[in-house]
Each structure stands twice: as structure tokens, then as C-alpha cells.
Amino acid sequence: MVMSQxxxxxxxxxxxxxxxxxxxxxxxxxxxxxxxxxxxxxxIPFGHGEFNFLGRRQFGKELRKGEYTHAFVLPNSxxxxxxxxxxxxxxxxxxxGEMRYGLLNDLRPNKNxxxxxxxxxxxxxxxxSEMQNSASLGGLSTLPKPRLTIDENTRCSTLTKxxxxxxxxxxxxxxxxxxGPAKQWPTEHYAAVASEMIxxxxxxxxxxxxxxxxxxxxxxxxxxxxxxxLCHNLAGKTSLIEAVDLLSACNSVxxxxxxxxxxxxxxxxxxxxxxxxxxxxxxxxxxxxxxxxNTDIECRPxxxxxxxxxxxxxxxxxSPDNVVDKLK
Numbered sequence: 001m002v003m004s005q006x007x008x009x010x011x012x013x014x015x016x017x018x019x020x021x022x023x024x025x026x027x028x029x030x031x032x033x034x035x036x037x038x039x040x041x042x043x044i045p046f047g048h049g050e051f052n053f054l055g056r057r058q059f060g061k062e063l064r065k066g067e068y069t070h071a072f073v074l075p076n077s078x079x080x081x082x083x084x085x086x087x088x089x090x091x092x093x094x095x096x097g098e099m100r101y102g103l104l105n106d107l108r109p110n111k112n113x114x115x116x117x118x119x120x121x122x123x124x125x126x127x128x129s130e131m132q133n134s135a136s137l138g139g140l141s142t143l144p145k146p147r148l149t150i151d152e153n154t155r156c157s158t159l160t161k162x163x164x165x166x167x168x169x170x171x172x173x174x175x176x177x178x179x180g181p182a183k184q185w186p187t188e189h190y191a192a193v194a195s196e197m198i199x200x201x202x203x204x205x206x207x208x209x210x211x212x213x214x215x216x217x218x219x220x221x222x223x224x225x226x227x228x229x230l231c232h233n234l235a236g237k238t239s240l241i242e243a244v245d246l247l248s249a250c251n252s253v254x255x256x257x258x259x260x261x262x263x264x265x266x267x268x269x270x271x272x273x274x275x276x277x278x279x280x281x282x283x284x285x286x287x288x289x290x291x292x293x294n295t296d297i298e299c300r301p302x303x304x305x306x307x308x309x310x311x312x313x314x315x316x317x318x319s320p321d322n323v324v325d326k327l328k
Contacts, residue, residue, distance in 0.1 A: 008037035009144035030241035034148040060086025146266040174255035176212035182277035191222035192320035208235035291326040
């Protein structure tokens with residue numbers, strides 16, 4: 001969702017008067033509300049992965065009153081293309097995916113000719129005849145980067161709510177990985193980074209969902225008693241939008257390849273991205289200041305949720321010193 005902002009920015013660059021509505025799950029709405037290019041976020045009334053053909057047809061019919069002229073379908077599924085089809089949007093653009101012939105009438109065939117996911121999004125804003133490969137876009141550095149809006153008053157109230165301050169530099173750690181353990185740098189490595197940076201005069205904020213509390217609790221428990229006072233465990237305590245505001249208050253953020261990594265990039269942090277089974281050659285953080293750390297083990301990237309060889313060496317062998325060096 002964060003990376004999709006590059007598409008919206010491109011559309012507004014092409015037509016400043018374009019009105020962009022985004023259909024998305026309810027949990028995404030706070031993120032979309034921080035994108036000035038988006039007119040409104042429309043909550044999709046289905047669960048994740050739910051097909052619900054009749055419901056999608058009815059939802060599409062209800063959208064007809066919006067008189068939309070263009071639809072850009074970012075997911076690759078057939079069900080995602082049903083809604084704009086039933087909404088009778090005249091131009092329906094998307095990449096060739098699972099059985100979408102007819103549902104999309106501006107079908108793009110060459111997705112794999114674009115290296116980065118953000119390139120695939122932005123390419124949809126341009127005519128098919130102009131978009132042949134990554135070179136057509138001029139390179140990753142030329143694309144608009146996601147930039148979420150931060151309101152200073154809201155951020156201050158969020159800091160106050162959680163008893164936080166910025167009197168010393170703030171290091172954010174995002175140790176969770178919803179995708180699976182093959183993306184998750186060991187907790188003891190995160191704890192080693194936290195310990196070293198606290199000794200260097202930083203405070204540490206731990207981010208994540210309720211599912212990550214066990215991980216963040218372990219990191220905190222591995223610190224000395226004096227260090228624990230400077231390590232604030234926020235996992236499971238913040239809403240998504242509160243996490244956005246608090247990440248924007250961090251000087252640097254160390255993160256697995258996760259959604260929070262992209263949020264940290266979009267709010268202006270120095271991001272150190274830790275890559276295990278995945279690759280920055282597909283979904284890099286789109287920040288102004290980025291450092292990537294990974295091992296060169298021959299079996300990565302495998303893009304698996306769990307290590308197929310059972311050793312997780314791509315993560316375990318990645319020393320905390322590699323990350324600390326980037327943070328100095």
C-alpha cells in the first residue's frame with residue numbers, strides 16, 4: 001500500500017485535477033489518509049482472500065454512481081478485477097494475471113520486464129506503447145518516492161500518550177516479519193544492536209503488532225537493567241497510524257523486509273533494511289537514505305517463508321556489527 005503512492009503521485013503529475021479514490025481493506029485506510037494525492041479511501045467489504053462473486057458484483061454496481069473513467073488494478077488476482085468490471089469503468093488497466101482477459105481491457109503483458117514492484121505500479125500510469133521495460137521509466141531513482149504526511153500536533157500528542165520524548169536520538173527497531181521466519185533476523189542480533197546503540201547515547205523504540213510482542217519482549221529482556229529503561233516496547237500497544245507517527249520521530253530504523261520498513265522509508269527515516277530470504281532487487285525501501293545488509297550465501301534469495309534447508313544461515317550469519325556500522 002505504501003509503494004502504491006508512487007502511482008498516485010505519477011497520476012497527479014500527469015493531471016493535477018485527477019480525483020483518485022482507492023479501494024482497500026479497512027486496515028489500510030489510515031495509511032491512505034496520509035497520502036495527499038488520495039481523495040478518499042473506500043473500504044472493501046470482504047475479508048482477505050474472500051471471493052464472494054455476488055458481493056463483488058453488487059459492490060461494483062454501487063460504484064457506478066462515482067462515474068469513474070479509469071481503474072488501475074494493482075493485485076494480480078482475477079477477483080480484484082471483478083469490481084471495476086462490474087462498476088463499468090471504461091478503461092481498466094492492470095498486469096496480465098490469473099484469467100483476467102475481458103475483465104481488464106488495458107492488459108499489460110510484460111510485468112517481469114520491470115525489476116521493481118514500484119516500477120510495475122508506476123508503469124501502469126503510462127501508455128502501453130511507451131512502457132517496454134525498466135529503462136522506459138528512467139531508473140528507480142527517477143520515480144516519485146512515497147511520502148506520508150505527518151501532522152506535528154498529532155505526533156506530539158502520540159508521543160505524550162506513550163510517555164516518549166526525543167531528548168536523545170531515537171533508534172526504531174522493527175523485528176517482526178508477517179511473511180515468515182525466513183525474513184526475521186534473530187532476536188539476539190536485534191538485542192545486540194539495541195545494547196550497542198544505547199551505550200552510544202540512543203534510546204530504542206520497538207515496533208510491531210500484537211503478534212510480535214513475544215519477539216520484542218525477548219529483545220528487551222536480553223538487555224541489562226539500566227538499558228531496559230531506555231528501550232520502549234511499543235509492539236501491540238499502538239494503532240497502525242500511531243506507529244506511523246512514532247516512526248516519523250525516529251532518527252534511524254532497522255527493520256526486516258516488512259510493511260513497517262516501507263512506512264519508515266515514507267516518513268523520512270534513515271532505513272537499514274535487513275534481508276534474508278527476499279531481495280532488495282524487488283522491494284527496496286524507497287527512502288532518501290537507505291542501507292541494505294544481507295549475506296552473500298549462495299542459496300539466497302529463495303523467497304521462501306521458511307528456510308527450505310532448515311539452517312537460516314542467511315540471517316544467523318549476518319552479524320549485528322554489520323548493522324551497527326551502518327548506524328554510526
